Amino acid sequence: MLYSKVTPEQKRIRFRELLAAGTTARFPGAFNPLSARLIEEKVFDGVYISGAVLANDLGLPDIGLTTLTEVATRAGQIARMTDLPSIVDADTGFGEPMNVARTVQEIENAGLAGLHIEDQFNPKRCGHLDGKNVVDLDTATKRIRAAADARRDPNFLIMARTDIRAVDGLAAAQNRAKALVEAGADAIFPEAMATLDEFQAIRDAVDVPILANMTEFGKSDLFTVDQLHGVGVNMVIYPVTLLRSAMGAAERTLEAIRADGTQQAQVGNMLTRARLYDLVDYEAYNRFDTGIFNFQVPGN
Numbered sequence: 001m002l003y004s005k006v007t008p009e010q011k012r013i014r015f016r017e018l019l020a021a022g023t024t025a026r027f028p029g030a031f032n033p034l035s036a037r038l039i040e041e042k043v044f045d046g047v048y049i050s051g052a053v054l055a056n057d058l059g060l061p062d063i064g065l066t067t068l069t070e071v072a073t074r075a076g077q078i079a080r081m082t083d084l085p086s087i088v089d090a091d092t093g094f095g096e097p098m099n100v101a102r103t104v105q106e107i108e109n110a111g112l113a114g115l116h117i118e119d120q121f122n123p124k125r126c127g128h129l130d131g132k133n134v135v136d137l138d139t140a141t142k143r144i145r146a147a148a149d150a151r152r153d154p155n156f157l158i159m160a161r162t163d164i165r166a167v168d169g170l171a172a173a174q175n176r177a178k179a180l181v182e183a184g185a186d187a188i189f190p191e192a193m194a195t196l197d198e199f200q201a202i203r204d205a206v207d208v209p210i211l212a213n214m215t216e217f218g219k220s221d222l223f224t225v226d227q228l229h230g231v232g233v234n235m236v237i238y239p240v241t242l243l244r245s246a247m248g249a250a251e252r253t254l255e256a257i258r259a260d261g262t263q264q265a266q267v268g269n270m271l272t273r274a275r276l277y278d279l280v281d282y283e284a285y286n287r288f289d290t291g292i293f294n295f296q297v298p299g300n
Contacts, residue, residue: 001284003080008111012155015085015113018045019157019187019209024229029053029239031246033081037279039242040082046113047082049075050239051089057243064122068094068103076110085113087157089239092122097142101150104158114157116189116211117143119164119176134164137176141183148184159211160185166192166219173198174205181206187234192219196231203232211235216244274298 006014018025025045030036036047052062054074060066071090079086088107093100100117107115119140121133134140140162147158160180165173177188187209190202202210212233214222228236253266271279277298 001281001288004083006083008079008108008113009153009155011079011083011085011111012113012153012157015046015087015157016155018085019234024225024233025235026225027087027235027237029237029242030078030086031057031243033078034279035242035246036078036082036084036086040084041279044084046084047078047086048237048239049078049086049088049112050237051091053240053243054089056240064091066091068099068106072103072106072110075107075112079111079113086111087114087116087159088112090115090117092120093117093143093147095122097146100143100146104147104150104156105152108151108153108156112156114159114186115147116159116161116187117147118161118189118191119143119180132163132166134162134167137179140176141179144180144183144185148186157186158184159187159189161189161191163191165190165198170198170201174201177202177206181208187211189213194219195221196223196227199228199233200231209234211237213237213239215239216241 027046027048028039028044029048029050030039031053039047051066051071054071055062055066058066058070071088075086075088090103090107093103104115119134121135144158144160151158160177160183162173162176162180164176173190177190180188185208188202188206189211190199191213193199193202193212199210199212210233212220212223212228212235214220214236215238216222225236249269253263256265257263
């Protein structure tokens with residue numbers, strides 16, 4: 001009922017344990033608080049909060065238009081609904097190194113287990129689009145140093161994302177990953193790796209956990225968890241999968257109403273009233289105060 005009873009500090013410890021466990025943790029992307037609860041119910045390891053999803057949910061493209069306040073607020077709303085650790089995409093840190101430092105502390109305050117900061121120019125663009133630009137090494141490492149220095153909980157995870165593979169090649173990605181770890185990154189997110197061998201190359205370059213982004217319609221094939229585990233990946237995210245699935249279903253339902261004059265053809269694909277009530281835990285609220293909730297949950 002209400003929010004998670006697991007504290008942010010406990011979630012951060014759990015996240016660290018997951019990354020050290022020798023497995024490949026699976027973090028589907030939540031597009032709202034209720035989807036985070038569904039991710040937990042389906043026994044995943046954690047929740048990922050995508051910057052692209054946060055922007056798209058506002059009707060905006062993923063080109064750096066969202067603000068720190070918008071991201072921290074929505075990420076906090078999502079994280080507090082689940083006992084799982086949640087990690088958020090903080091883009092380029094919303095400004096210069098001092099802005100990056102503030103970003104870390106605001107995201108800490110919001111109850112997240114960690115974030116990642118990338119090395120693109122600001123404004124950035126989606127990591128799986130062509131024409132990306134990355135900042136120089138000095139700027140990239142200053143962002144990570146600022147992030148690492150600003151955190152107050154030592155278990156809050158600072159992950160560095162690098163997009164340099166698409167600009168300067170794999171060797172440059174290996175070298176930048178090493179430099180970002182030296183600057184204080186706890187983990188590395190090598191964006192838009194094309195093959196398993198490329199993930200292996202990053203694994204060989206650094207001793208910290210690495211993340212694989214399994215987004216649909218991108219530069220990477222949709223490798224299985226077992227394949228990624230085989231090349232040493234510690235964490236895999238599915239950032240936009242649930243949003244794409246939900247919006248696809250919404251579009252089909254609207255088309256049915258338009259064509260048939262009723263949604264009847266799509267009702268069988270919908271979450272039932274009973275299942276929705278179960279997901280938001282209506283019964284717990286009923287037990288807490290029957291004066292607030294005083295009707296029967298339907299059977300279907």
